[in-house]
Amino acid sequence: MSFNSTDIHSFRDIWVFCEQRDGKLMNTDYELISEGRKLADERGSKLVGVLLGHEIKDIAKELGGYGADKIIVCDHPELKFYTTDAYAKVLCDVVMEEKPEVLLIGATNIGRDLGPRCAARLRTGLTADCTHLDIDTKKYIDFLATSSTLDVANMSFPMEDTNLKMTRPAFGGHLMATIICPRFRPCMSTVRPGVMKKAQFSQEKADACQVVMRHVELSPEDLKTKVINIAKEAKKMVDLIGADIIVSVGRGISKDVDGGILLAQKLADAFGNGVVGGSRAVIDSGWLPADHQVGQTGKTVHPKVYVALGISGAIQHKAGMQDSELIIAVNKDETAPIFDCADYGITGDLFKVVPIMIEAIKETKNA
């Protein structure tokens, strides 16, 4: 194989690994294709999606509606369910043959299994869980000007730089870091779900999207893992990313965990149709299941109203919620960092404040 990851000038185009489960596209696919379109325009190149699965050709064209020029479909019975072995083999084979300059993968539990395996095989770098991507240096400077405390006016940048600039929270979200992979291709990034904006769907573009079927070779020796079964959680998972109202709890509920969670749920109900989230401490203590976690290691949310109850506001938590439209914080400690990003702050004991708040909201709503 003539693939050489250091021959960086032989690589072209922006690629997105499009993940499907049960034959259905994931939200990350729409987000990454939309983001990939912007990068392809900045680079003046094509945007290509790679879709692996079995009997999935019909779902490919929809991705064109969000900006893909072409979708490469790899269809094989062994690709029906995700296995690292089969997916890494097929994805690496097609990447080695076609040499994309950039490869984006959704940072789902599957993408974060596949990405590092492929990067190691392709002999290139990979940046995990990115929240912002740029190729064009001018756009990157504009991003820094609004999203950092750096004095960009007095800094010099290599304006001709065509590396993918991959920005992600580092050190538990205490710092942001922009990573580049200058000597190897493809530039690979896993991208945090729920962060990139989904573009407007265009039927015209979907119709124009080229769908290419690619021959897949897999032998039994390639497969050292076997999926025995897949079980869905019986309970309904909480939809934090889609929620308009989120009431989250932190370590402050420790003196009465169940009571604190119940109060949060009642407050969420009082606002109307809200859901309950939790900080890392709450999830790590087992007080709420992992799907409730907001923050750098949990989910990034943008609700209309975010209420933080007894959450100190470590940057790792803020990384997941600071772009909420309106933030209300209740904390005993008036110096808690959560107040730095709250629109409205109340210093007080949540067990006393929240019941009053629930009553007051109900009264106002009924007035």
Next chain:
Amino acid sequence: MRIYVCVKQVPDTSGKVAVNPDGTLNRASMAAIINPDDMSAIEQALRIKDTCACQVTVVTMGPAPAEGMLREIIAMGVDDAVLISAREFGGSDTFATSQIIAAAIHKLGIGKEDMIFCGRQAIDGDTAQVGPQIAEKLGIPQVTYATGIKKSEGLVLVKRMLEDGYMMIEVQTPCLITCVKDKTIKPRYMTLNGIMECYSKPLLVLDYEALKEEPLIELDTIGLKGSPTNIFKSFTPPQKGVGIMLQGSDKEKVDDLVARLANKHVI
């Protein structure tokens, strides 16, 4: 059978964090802990050791003081430890790190029934990349996000978590498994005997000289200089303008808040 458990000493980022004037993390001011997901990996390995005769070896890469962490882990019941430590390895990204750890494990030998356990991800980098990359470099299969591990001859049955459920996966040995925290996996404490004996158990130090000739090491892709990925810029996000702190008694504060929310048509 031997189980290698890869662990990392990390700054405790859940507490208050100090940042140096140049924007880097002031690690000296923060407590160093065993990465939480790695504790699950240790516990999973020790549970297998509880049921059969196997050797559990803990492996870390880091500066010399990481020996203290390794001794603590030995005191939990692990048999021996490996410390990979060299100035040349410093600043390695995940590609470079996994290459060095894979080379070390390869040097120690990985048998037909052996397994490597890692934590899913470390709380300082949050990448979840080193485990799968070690597996790729050793050419063995991987299963990530594991909460349950059941070993039989030549095969392991793993419960692998998905966002909305789980998969049961059968994987051939040797293999690498990354472990997550779960309420069913409570890491055990050090034992009194363990603490007494932890300094008499073997601890092997592997430095640059010991590993540089290893076939899995590419000298031009290790360390800060060789790592494929580099930090282009690091920065702190601007603080959002401080909002309004409501004043008065609890009732007054809440009434003020609710009035403001009603004005904004939020409620």
